[in-house]
Amino acid sequence: MAKYMLLIYGDAEQWEAMSAEQATAHSAAHAAFAAEAGERVLGGEELELAPTATTLRSDAAGALITTDGPFLETKEALGGFYLLEARDLDEVIKLASQLPEVRAGHSGVEIRPVVDHG
Amino acid sequence: MTDEVAAAVAQAHRRSWAQVLATTAHLTRDLGLAEECTQDAYARALQTWPVSGIPDRPGAWLTNVARNRALDVLRRESVFRRSLPLLVPEESVPGPEDALVEDDRLRLIFTCCHPALSPEAQIALTLRLVCGLSTAEVARAFLVPEATMAARITRAKKKISAARIPYQVPAPEQWGERVDAVLQVVHLIYTTGHTAPAGAHLLRRDLADSAVGLARTLHLLMPNDAGATALLALLVLVDARAATRTSATGRLLLLSEQDRTRWDRALIAEGVALLTEALRRHPPTRFAVQAAIAAVHAEAPSWAATDWAEIVGLYDVLVRLWPASAVVALNRAVAVGMRDGPQAGLDALEPLLSDPSLATYGYLSAARADFLRRLHRWAAAAEAYEEAIALTDNEVERRFLADRLSDVRRHRPA
Secondary structure, three states: OOOEEEEEEHHHHHHHOOOOOHHHHHHHHHHHHHHHHHEEEEEEOOOOOOOEEEEEOOOOOOEEEEEEOOOHHHHHHEEEEEEEEEEOHHHHHHOOOOOHHHOOOOOEEEEEEOOOOO | OOOHHHHHHHHHHHHHHHHHHHHHHHHHOOOOHHHHHHHHHHHHHHHHHHHHOOOHHHHHHHHHHHHHHHHOOOOOOOOHHHOOOOOHHHHHHOOOOOOHHHHHHHHHHHOOOOOOOOOHHHHHHHHHHHHHOHHHHHHHHHOOOOOHHHHHHHHHHHHHHHOOOOOOOOHHHHHHHHHHHHHHHHHHHHHHHHHOOEOOOOOOOOHHHHHHHHHHHHHOOOOOOOOHHHHHHHHHHHHHHHHOOOOOOOOOOOOHOOOOHOOOOHHHHHHHHHHHHHHOOOOOOOEEEHHHHHHHHHHHHOOOOOOOOHHHHHHHHHHHHHOOOHHHHHHHHHHHHHHOHHHHHHHHHHHHHHHHHHHHHHHHHHHHHHHHHOOOOHHHEEEEEHHHHHHHEEEHHHHHHHHHHHHHHHHOOO
């Protein structure tokens, strides 16, 4: 078994513009995903939108710089994640392809293998 | 004797490379090590066979040598050799049966063509691991330095290992998409070989042969897959004309100028039979319609007597199956010009001139140039030929276009 991070990216404006019915269907799709994945889901959260982000860096002298906004300023931002445990990439692709963000035109899901230090 | 051995090793390379490597990979669980051991086995054959004689079953001999070599290496350096482990699912433990050995070949092909790998990586891995081309040969085919290609292949192997792309034939619900990915790769290898993007030769025989060989293997391993049948039909029908595409002096010959008596009739018959089979079982796929177009050309007694109405009809089907392809729309426009005359062809090309995906596509300029030439619009034709010449890097195509340009210029009023 191996761990994978599913990073859900999308256009926040479109997420915010969802109607009540769309939001209900969206939540139901996530619930269905969680039900099918079962114990393979090790964790996952929906994140507050990118404008609420705070980014920390340091300047050339090593002093802390705190800035408003996400690390990468892009139209499509990280909106949530799941941490999954699965046998192989094909199993993850099969599960993750059911996520509603894969089906919507403005969003997508990036699958990243987690480094196994064991 | 030595010539005979060299020929036998070359034949075993063509026929058995993928099988030897695929079976060894199942044991080593490491594509890089399997590749080295397979390479070693062929080197050993060159040394041993002149003395011991050519074995009755060269493929089995080579597999045996590669596996033993792998076992030696694994015993000696078990720890650091496993740096890029290949994920072999538990349920697919290999047995001695031939059926499972064949499954291994499919596993290898599906792994190399996994959609999680970039198209460039899929092609490079397939040519290196499935077709057995050397890294230098793959690099030459795609006009990149050998070090770049070696890095690309290493990166792809690393991704297979780190992302745990399984060494297995895909599950039924992923089958359609995954087979399509494999067929795309094979088709792309063929088209790259069919008109080399640059260089002195029109056709890269090694790539074309690799692609036809792969299509044959896929058809053999998946006899009920209509897509694989259609792809083989298409490649065989196009390949049947390969020898007549250039003249003795290396000039490009158009379909209208080719010596049809030199087309390979056996290949054409095989292609038509495969196409009939592919069309019987399923609604037509993209490759089946392309094969049907190739079949109409292959069976036409001459350029003039080609059934252009049929060809336009098939392109209409193809445009519906593959609406995103501007190249298909371009070929359809050319066929319309053949059916209804050069002015109709020019009109059909008109809407494509503003298509951004064709902006640097030389064949659009060449098709326009040809229609303009036939309409005796010499100045406009010359301009279009100049444009087409600027857009090709293939020497053979360039010479052909340059000849046409000087013809047209002779007519141009001073």
